[in-house]
Amino acid sequence: MLRFFYVGLFLGFSLSAGCTGNNGDSESDEVDTYELQITIQVPDTTSTVYLTGNLAQFGPWQPNGLALDGEGTERTATIHVPEDHTFEYKFTLGSWNQEALSEEGTVLPNFQLNVNGDTHVQHEINQFKKDPVFYMDDWKAAGILGTMVNWTNVSSAFLSEIRHVQIWLPPEYDQNPDQQFGVLYMHDGQNLFDSRLAGMGVDWGVDEAVVSGVSKGLFDPVIVVGAWNSSRRTEEYSPWHGAGEYARFLIEELMPRVNAEFRTLTGPENTFVMGSSMGGLLSYYLVKEHPASFSACGCVSTHFPLSEAWVGSLAGDASARDRTPYILKDIEAGETVPEGTRFFFDYGTKGLDADYGPTHEAVRDWLLSMDRVEGEDFLIREYEGADHNEASWRANLENQLVWMLGRTLPAN
Secondary structure (H helix, E strand, C coil): CCEEEEECCCEECCCCCCCCCCCCCCCCCCEEEEEEEEEEECCCCCCCCCEEECCHHHHHCCCCCECCCCCCCCEEEEEEEEEEEEEEEEEEECCHEEECCCCCCCCCCCEEEECCEEEEEECCCCEEECCHHHHHHHHHCCCCEEEEEEHHHHHHHCCCCCCCEEEEECHHCCCCCCCEEEEEEEECCCCCCCCCCCCCCCCCCHHHHHHHHHCCCCCCCEEEEEEEECCCHHHHHHCCCCCHHHHHHHHHHHHHHHHHHCCCCCCCEEEEEEEEEHHHHHHHHHHHCCCCCCCEEEEEECCCEHHHHHHHHHCCCCCCCCCCCCCHHHHCCCCCCCCEEEEEEEEECHHHHHHHHHHHHHHHHHHCCCCCCECEEEECCCCCCCCCHHHHHHHHHHHHHHHHCCCCCCCC
């Protein structure tokens, strides 16, 4: 059972928003801070518990941000939080694959504190996520449609960290043994099919969306390959940092293996890519830079505001940095996109997405300046009320699938 207690402050829950969560202000001599003591009760066999949250001292949102003191059933941490800062936080065993769960076994939303004085907070948490391989092996219990094939601990000559890869086969794969299928490569693979694995407890429902779209005749069935992210997600997914090496992992290592082991239709006209937030940036990059491999992308809540200053803030660097989004610099420098490629960008009006309108409008003007036709070569859509989270991405997924796989204009 989860219990929490508080004195003289408001404690609530909110879903994490942002490519790595909301960024907290770093401490400085000019900012008053308050002491926050956190005590957590856990089972006595629990390993090291970590505190993570939206403060610069935690990365921010690095899952192993701060190891709590103590052993046995009680662990503690004392930190300083800027005055009037809304502190959002979670507990993990060192990775997002092992974060705290509710009594029902679901991922907890963020704890949230409005800190306006020295404060002591207590929590009781009785379980954390099991090793993700446990849930992967037990995929049928999640009610996943079709068939799931799991590749665990996949290594790469181009990336420094191993990761799991899940290959989802539509029902037609077993029903029609002579049929070949196009392939959709998706990022943040742990969030796609199983709520037990999803970072915020809500998965995209990719299997349901594909099966539904096929049943409506909107597009043909497709194989979906979901590569999990790593602790280097921001670097690996950024077009202006490590995306080039990530592209080599996909194109030179993962795609050949998928094509060798499954009945795939090859060539860019049958190969697509999709992701959210930083994964949206990566999807855009892969089609722009590798049109011989990918023909179309779905870029969900595309994090176009990414800038030198933003990257610095993720590393806790409060020094003055250029706030101009990288994409605007590229446009100013004369960047182009290859003929025959197709892009779908979307964003919402809540949370982090509420700031995405200006950069998406700049991208629209840029594409139009190259005589690209909206509705044929690209589409940019704003979803009123949509937030920067899996629940919103799940709700609008079919539009992206229709655009990539059906080559028709999705309904509003």
